[in-house]
Amino acid sequence: MHKAKACVIGCIDFRFRGATDNFLKSESWADSYDLISIAGSSRDFIKPMKETHGDYAWLQLGLSIKLHEPDLVVFVDHQDCGGYAQDGTIPGGLERDEDREKHSEMLEQLKGKLLEKYPNLLFRFYHIDFDGGVKELLV
Numbered sequence: 252m253h254k255a256k257a258c259v260i261g262c263i264d265f266r267f268r269g270a271t272d273n274f275l276k277s278e279s280w281a282d283s284y285d286l287i288s289i290a291g292s293s294r295d296f297i298k299p300m301k302e303t304h305g306d307y308a309w310l311q312l313g314l315s316i317k318l319h320e321p322d323l324v325v326f327v328d329h330q331d332c333g334g335y336a337q338d339g340t341i342p343g344g345l346e347r348d349e350d351r352e353k354h355s356e357m358l359e360q361l362k363g364k365l366l367e368k369y370p371n372l373l374f375r376f377y378h379i380d381f382d383g384g385v386k387e388l389l390v
């Protein structure tokens with residue numbers, strides 16, 4: 252068994268790669284985490300465009316948990332996310348604070364689902380903005 256300290260779910264968006272990498276490197280679990288990159292980060296877990304997208308996202312998280320037993324699962328969403336903007340669930344081009352608020356609403360729903368499925372794990376939710384600012388969303 253290879254145990255990871257965390258499983259991180261982030262978006263594919265290259266515009267936030269530097270800020271995301273810097274943030275991840277700064278965390279106490281930086282030397283030991285699984286990384287799942289999905290367009291939209293948390294989106295497919297809570298409001299997938301197609302049911303199969305949601306199934307795949309949950310499958311990937313389930314595999315990380317089964318194979319590497321992380322105690323912590325971290326979601327990293329970001330401003331102006333095209334994954335969320337596909338159908339206007341969170342429109343593109345919002346100001347930072349409004350964008351964070353919309354992500355918080357989605358992540359709050361997600362947290363409920365996560366705790367139902369994995370009551371013994373810890374979950375954290377972050378939002379990265381265009382200036383590289385990282386804020387933990389306390390949902």
Ligand SMILES: [Zn+2]
Binds near residue numbers: 291
């Ligand atoms: Zn994105």
